[in-house]
Amino acid sequence: MHPNEAGPDAQDRLLDAAERLFAEHGFHGVSLRTITTEAGVNLAAANYYFRSKEGLFRAVFERRVGPVNADREALLQELMARSAGRPAVGEVLRAFLEPAFRASTSPGAEMFRKLSGRSSVDPSPEVRRIVYELYDPVSSRFVDAFKRACPDLSREDLFWRLACVFGAMMYVRADSGRLQRLLGDDLNMSDPEAAIAHLIPFLTAGMEVPPITTRDENEGEST
Amino acid sequence: MHPNEAGPDAQDRLLDAAERLFAEHGFHGVSLRTITTEAGVNLAAANYYFRSKEGLFRAVFERRVGPVNADREALLQELMARSAGRPAVGEVLRAFLEPAFRASTSPGAEMFRKLSGRSSVDPSPEVRRIVYELYDPVSSRFVDAFKRACPDLSREDLFWRLACVFGAMMYVRADSGRLQRLLGDDLNMSDPEAAIAHLIPFLTAGMEVPPITTRDENEGEST
DNA sequence: ATGTGATTGAAACGAACGTTTGACACACAA
């Protein structure tokens, strides 16, 4: 390649610009022309490097999700070893949430958290599909961990409670600005440590509420 | 108007089709041609009745948000009177959540819940702006109610906890299908009564956790 | 019957979209 020394190369500048603009306008809300202009590269570069607009979108996620998944796996494995397979639910939450908020403090990482949160409930099915494919393998291992941490919960109870966990995590990562409108602009949702410090106690308390539905007899736990 | 007896008129069919397609593909992910074809009306009808694509989107929301806001206002007013201005947080949650899930059982209303949840963190700022404008007046009254229900919480604590509340509500309304992928297709997030029954205990427990940050002296409560 | 205002219809508008092309510039090994 012939770019060089100073600054990131075209591929990285493209990913950075796409990360920001996809987060701020959505996949269908921003054009490759806008992205490539912002990145300072030629329009054709996007298709050259990433085959298509969707390929660029996927590449933005692949760059960030890999490290998050690795951190989550490592924390979960360590937790499982330490707790002999019966972890406290608060510890599972910590292993799940910390990598999601703490992974890298670069300015691009904050943009990606917004993009990831917003894409998790994006109306476009192709957007959600890409996101889920990348997060699912590790997420399903955490579902197992939650089952072990809350053995008294029926699948239905766990379903609804994980909806609260995922929803809260996603809403904070998305940082839509709504609550700042309602409570004051001085408040800030982008501090990873504050997010962790507040979310874990809240969600732990919710997970520890006594079961609502009765646990079905034939629900085996998948050892 | 000259349509009649049988079936909804062009305007309503347009709103119904738009409600579904916006929910499934997003504002920028579906075209007026697709919407008008699905509604069985001429392409020009969308601009004729609603001035623009954005006008149609806004009209979809206005049709549904009005009743939700009215229900919320009524429940909150009744709660405030009954509790002499010091409501239990679980009751505030109930007054906030029940109208959001229960408002109408028509098939269109279920589609709108998805649309509303997904639009709350939509990457496009123009989408979020429309949604917030319609929900905010009543939502800010609920913020006050939460302040009264949790007088020991600092603004920062309340901020993070309401993020969990909004996030959980929005995630369940959005019904992205993610948790069904992880836990099983037999589970169902679209039952309003089940959502209410599970969310309220979970979120109440989270709201009642002891304060994390210390309450600032000069934070006055707005009587 | 006639005029009027509201609605529908087919067609076209210019603009913007994702993508492709082919010529050109560069680095580096042979």
Place this chain on the structure above:
DNA sequence: TTGTGTGTCAAACGTTCGTTTCAATCACAT
């Protein structure tokens, strides 16, 4: 020096977009 692969560039491809136009059509009061 020559050949090869990689990257850049301006330009164009065909398609689709939101929106507008204007004539045709309808229900209905006059």
